[in-house]
Amino acid sequence: MAPFFEEWRDRLRAWRDRLIADPHFQRWSLANPFTRPIARRRARAALDLTAGFVYSQVLFACARLKLFDVLAAGPLTVPALAGRLGLSEAATRRLLDAAASLDLAERRGAERYGLGQLGAAFAGNRAALSLVEHQPLLYADLADPVALLKGEKRARLADYWPYSDLEQPTALQADAVAPYSALMAASQPMVAQEALDAYDISRHKRLMDVGGGEGVFLCAAAARAPHLQLTLLDLPAVAERARTRLDAAGLLSRTDIIGGDFLRDPLPRGADVVTLIRIVHDQDDARALALLRNIRQALEPGATLLVIEAMSGVKGAEPLDAYYGFYTLAMGRGEPRRVEEIEALLRQAGFGGFELLGNALPTLTSILVAKAI
Ligand SMILES: CC(C)=CCC/C(C)=C/CC/C(C)=C/C=C/C(C)=C/C=C/C=C(C)/C=C/C=C(C)/C=C/C=C(C)/C=C/CC(C)(C)O
Numbered sequence: 267m268a269p270f271f272e273e274w275r276d277r278l279r280a281w282r283d284r285l286i287a288d289p290h291f292q293r294w295s296l297a298n299p300f301t302r303p304i305a306r307r308r309a310r311a312a313l314d315l316t317a318g319f320v321y322s323q324v325l326f327a328c329a330r331l332k333l334f335d336v337l338a339a340g341p342l343t344v345p346a347l348a349g350r351l352g353l354s355e356a357a358t359r360r361l362l363d364a365a366a367s368l369d370l371a372e373r374r375g376a377e378r379y380g381l382g383q384l385g386a387a388f389a390g391n392r393a394a395l396s397l398v399e400h401q402p403l404l405y406a407d408l409a410d411p412v413a414l415l416k417g418e419k420r421a422r423l424a425d426y427w428p429y430s431d432l433e434q435p436t437a438l439q440a441d442a443v444a445p446y447s448a449l450m451a452a453s454q455p456m457v458a459q460e461a462l463d464a465y466d467i468s469r470h471k472r473l474m475d476v477g478g479g480e481g482v483f484l485c486a487a488a489a490r491a492p493h494l495q496l497t498l499l500d501l502p503a504v505a506e507r508a509r510t511r512l513d514a515a516g517l518l519s520r521t522d523i524i525g526g527d528f529l530r531d532p533l534p535r536g537a538d539v540v541t542l543i544r545i546v547h548d549q550d551d552a553r554a555l556a557l558l559r560n561i562r563q564a565l566e567p568g569a570t571l572l573v574i575e576a577m578s579g580v581k582g583a584e585p586l587d588a589y590y591g592f593y594t595l596a597m598g599r600g601e602p603r604r605v606e607e608i609e610a611l612l613r614q615a616g617f618g619g620f621e622l623l624g625n626a627l628p629t630l631t632s633i634l635v636a637k638a639i
């Protein structure tokens with residue numbers, strides 16, 4: 267933009283900021299019937315920001331106490347709910363009123379509570395609930411966000427994701443990878459559905475899922491493409507978990523399972539499509555680039571790479587930098603990236619022909635297609 271326009275835009279914004287900050291303007295805009303709806307919406311947004319942490323705790327309490335499962339069977343009275351939740355009647359009423367104010371529950375007459383619309387959405391979504399249930403680790407770290415930003419505090423979340431600060435992650439044992447692998451497996455179906463609805467995987471011959479966790483994505487892809495050959499690469503202890511799952515799904519005969527380090531070990535050749543799901547945002551730029559170059563080495567020109575993870579700046583995914591930015595800060599490595607930033611890394615690694623696919627829930631994931639050149 268020309269410097270003249272930039273200067274005027276800055277002046278205009280400075281004027282807007284002074285106006286909104288003025289307590290007289292705030293009162294005036296609430297009193298004026300024409301501006302009141304906008305002023306109320308902004309005041310509500312300010313309250314939501316202030317109270318958001320408490321809302322999250324209400325949601326967590328509902329999830330931990332299995333409230334959505336209980337109410338999915340039908341509305342109940344407070345005494346009946348108190349018995350099911352193991353709470354006093356007073357505590358039950360407090361939780362249910364809080365949940366009702368957040369659309370998680372709903373009052374049904376004077377005495378009964380049922381599911382609210384958001385509660386119903388959670389009741390039918392195990393994957394989302396599994397993510398909700400692991401949030402306390404993050405909340406504990408975020409009790410002092412400034413210490414986290416200043417690097418003065420080692421976060422507990424880093425222990426949950428032990429590969430994020432290890433030079434030799436291949437040495438991780440079964441017990442160290444179990445909690446995060448189980449969480450990723452439980453939450454993967456939501457992501458797999460988004461990606462496989464947006465991209466027709468059946469056009470390919472061999473799919474390699476790099477950092478493929480327990481193989482949930484490969485199971486979902488195999489169900490849509492019966493002829494597809496599969497390769498999964500993850501740390502040895504995770505690859506063992508994948509072997510168990512793929513065996514149970516009857517997919518071992520069409521799957522190569524490799525335990526290794528995707529940053530250091532050469533990757534097997536032969537795949538015409540590679541998926542990287544919730545992987546790039548775990549890494550700083552140098553490691554992400556090393557990983558992408560390693561993948562490029564294993565591909566023929568024209569092969570496809572799908573980067574599947576939540577990306578900043580995509581329409582419909584606006585608050586993403588707050589959640590993933592602070593999540594990866596607590597993890598100790600990585601950052602959410604804009605599509606252009608991922609494309610820049612991909613370009614340096616020898617990819618081009620980018621296409622960002624449209625999908626239903628960009629808050630959950632985006633899907634970026636790249637071609638090996
Ligand atoms: C007429 C209509 C259409 C509607 C009216 C009625 C109505 C409200 C209907 C709603 C029905 C409907 C479509 C419901 C859909 C609900 C859905 C899809 C809910 C989805 C919820 C998803 C949630 C809460 C996702 C949360 C995700 C989180 C917290 C992600 C965490 C990710 C992490 C920690 C990743 C870590 C990976 C790492 C380590 C960073 O690499």
Ligand SMILES: C[S@@+](CC[C@H](N)C(=O)[O-])C[C@H]1O[C@@H](n2cnc3c(N)ncnc32)[C@H](O)[C@@H]1O
Pocket residue numbers: 429435447450451454457476477478479480499500501504526527528529542543544545548
């Ligand atoms: C956030 S999880 C994502 C798992 C899976 N793609 C999904 O979306 O459910 C990151 C995965 O990368 C694997 N991983 C991390 N560092 C690795 C490395 N250096 N080599 C191989 N796998 C690694 C982890 O074990 C884990 O399974």
